Amino acid sequence: MSYRIPISSETFRGLKAELYAICKVSNQLVQGPAGGTPSFREVYTDTGTRQIKFTLENDSVVLEPGILSYSHGRLQFEVMQQDPSRKAGFLKRAVQSAGTGESAFGTRVTGTGEVWTEPTRQHFIFATLEGGDSMLVDDKAYYAAQGTVKLSTHTHRNFQGAASGNGLVQPRLDGTGLFVIESPVSVHEIEVLDIRAGESVVIDGDMMLMYTASMNPTLSALGGGVRSGVRSGEGLVYTLTGPGQVFLTPTHISAGSLA
Structure with a gap:
């Protein structure tokens, strides 16, 4: 059997993000006192797999394309497109929108309900932008952000930047709200x-x-x-x-x- 165990969370206004560890559960025999009846106890083993749940209360969240596992509630979905004047595809799981040939910028989920993302072995950081803050994020790290956070791209306008292998274009986050970053290491x-x-x-x-x-x-x-x-x-x-x-x-x- 497997269980999801909550390990961290963060809330900002109408959006709550919760990080779960997926654990295997087994029964272990426990020997009682002499002459007593043995019993069993549950032993939880961390598989290293993580999953995120977003709970929305009349709010919105913009997900990286391809990470949605399932959802329920009174929710509406909208596929956002990248600005055609920008270089497309900085999201590592970017997908082609059917019939348009344009790269999906993100999936906006709006309303009240729960959204679960796909299980992954990556680590995650929850953080909140205060008013006036702006962050530039590694082009492989953006995962999700509250709808009040403006998601755009920043272009490094020099030759060395284009040739560095670290990306000419990076996601940029502006405004106020909760955001989630995917990390190769733990927080x-x-x-x-x-x-x-x-x-x-x-x-x-x-x-x-x-x-x-x-x-x-x-x-x-x-x-x-x-x-x-x-x-x-x-x-x-x-x-x-x-x-x-x-x-x-x-x-x-x-x-x-x-x-």
């Missing part, structure tokens, strides 16, 4: 850097999960010049200047998380 492994005004940080893009949009990154080769970057083994890197916050996954390596 306990994420490091948050607070960068002061005038200070900067140089980061391998593969370890950067998200950062405040005010930081306006520069993408370039470490040590100057593309050839130099390739020889160093580092390739192209981000340089971000404060003030702002950067969320890193320093334990994420090619073989996966160290956890």
Whole structure:
């Protein structure tokens, strides 16, 4: 048997996000006192699989295409299209809308009810944007956001950015509301850097999960010049200047998380 066990949640206005661990359940024989009757107890084993439930109360949530498992309630669904002037397909599970040839930007769910996403072995971060906040997110990390959060794309307009392998286009989140980020590591492994005004940080893009949009990154080769970057083994890197916050996954390596 398998059970879903709630492990974390966050609520903002009419939207609640809950993260569940899917556990296998088995019965274990427990020997009682001498002459007594043995009994059984349930043992829960974490499978490492996670699932998210969104509960809406006259609110909305925009899901990455392809993650919906099932829903129930008084809900309406709308497939949003990417701005045709932008580069399509930054969502890793983007799908082609039937008959249009355009890439789906997201699925907006509106109303009152419950929405469950597909089980996955990835990790998740729940966070809330306050008024006036903006975040740039790794192009593989966006998962869902409250309908009050504006989802758009940010384009790095330099040659090095296009060639870095970390994506010319990144999702951008603006406004107020709850959002969910998919992470290769657990929330306990994420490091948050607070960068002061005038200070900067140089980061391998593969370890950067998200950062405040005010930081306006520069993408370039470490040590100057593309050839130099390739020889160093580092390739192209981000340089971000404060003030702002950067969320890193320093334990994420090619073989996966160290956890």
